[in-house]
Amino acid sequence: MAVDLNGAAPQREFGALIPDGTFVHLVAKVIHGGKSLPPSGDPIRDQLDQGLFVAGRSDPEGRGLNLEHTVLDGPHKQGKIWDNYLTISGGATDEHGNSKGWLITKSRLMAMINSALGLMPTDESQQAKDQRVLRGFADIDGIEYWAKIGVEAGTEGYADKNTIALVIEPDRPEYAALRAGQEVAPQPRGTRSSGGGGRATSAAAPASAGPAWRTAAAQTSAAAPTASQALAATTQPATAPAGPKWLRAAG
Numbered sequence: 001m002a003v004d005l006n007g008a009a010p011q012r013e014f015g016a017l018i019p020d021g022t023f024v025h026l027v028a029k030v031i032h033g034g035k036s037l038p039p040s041g042d043p044i045r046d047q048l049d050q051g052l053f054v055a056g057r058s059d060p061e062g063r064g065l066n067l068e069h070t071v072l073d074g075p076h077k078q079g080k081i082w083d084n085y086l087t088i089s090g091g092a093t094d095e096h097g098n099s100k101g102w103l104i105t106k107s108r109l110m111a112m113i114n115s116a117l118g119l120m121p122t123d124e125s126q127q128a129k130d131q132r133v134l135r136g137f138a139d140i141d142g143i144e145y146w147a148k149i150g151v152e153a154g155t156e157g158y159a160d161k162n163t164i165a166l167v168i169e170p171d172r173p174e175y176a177a178l179r180a181g182q183e184v185a186p187q188p189r190g191t192r193s194s195g196g197g198g199r200a201t202s203a204a205a206p207a208s209a210g211p212a213w214r215t216a217a218a219q220t221s222a223a224a225p226t227a228s229q230a231l232a233a234t235t236q237p238a239t240a241p242a243g244p245k246w247l248r249a250a251g
Contacts, residue, residue, distance in 0.1 A: 020151040021188035030141040031066040048136035062090020111167035115145035146178045
């Protein structure tokens with residue numbers, strides 16, 4: 001039988017960078033590193049996060065997360081961006097003894113949840129707080145969100161690479177259009193957005209404009225317990241509750 005190659009997508013240069021300032025729809029995957037955190041006393045969290053982390057290079061006792069982000073649609077579909085070592089513990093500390101790296105990671109992860117769920121960063125309602133509670137770091141796996149891509153110059157023989165320059169939350173002027181599936185012009189570093197470069201004050205786009213996994217979750221959210229409620233209801237790892245509502249349905 002003949003092999004018909006007509007209709008194939010145009011080839012792309014292997015390793016080509018996504019242009020600086022490009023807005024993309026991403027899904028995150030946690031790359032297991034084989035290391036664990038000290039026991040937290042929460043059997044569900046300890047089970048979920050077993051072997052999830054990597055050790056620090058300069059601080060072997062430190063722990064970090066490696067994430068792989070994949071572009072879900074648009075001209076850069078299937079493009080990859082890697083976060084190598086988002087600090088969870090260890091490293092330099094502030095005047096209060098908190099890991100500076102962890103505080104940066106915490107802000108990034110919260111922004112990803114806000115982006116995925118359409119939560120305004122200033123929303124301090126109990127419902128919003130509950131949606132920002134994870135059973136463990138493993139729950140980040142599969143989250144879909146929007147971001148602006150940057151380009152980091154290579155050093156010491158390493159090539160330039162893409163980075164997550166900014167997670168796009170609902171208070172950004174680009175968010176509603178991105179969530180509705182519209183294309184937004186790139187904003188390379190040093191340029192201002194068409195919306196004035198500031199943060200939007202309008203409400204987020206309606207949930208119906210979001211990805212399919214979020215729409216399906218919203219239909220059952222009234223009956224589903226929040227992550228914190230589920231944790232309080234059980235202490236047995238074997239009967240761990242389903243992940244937060246914002247996660248893509250498994251299986």
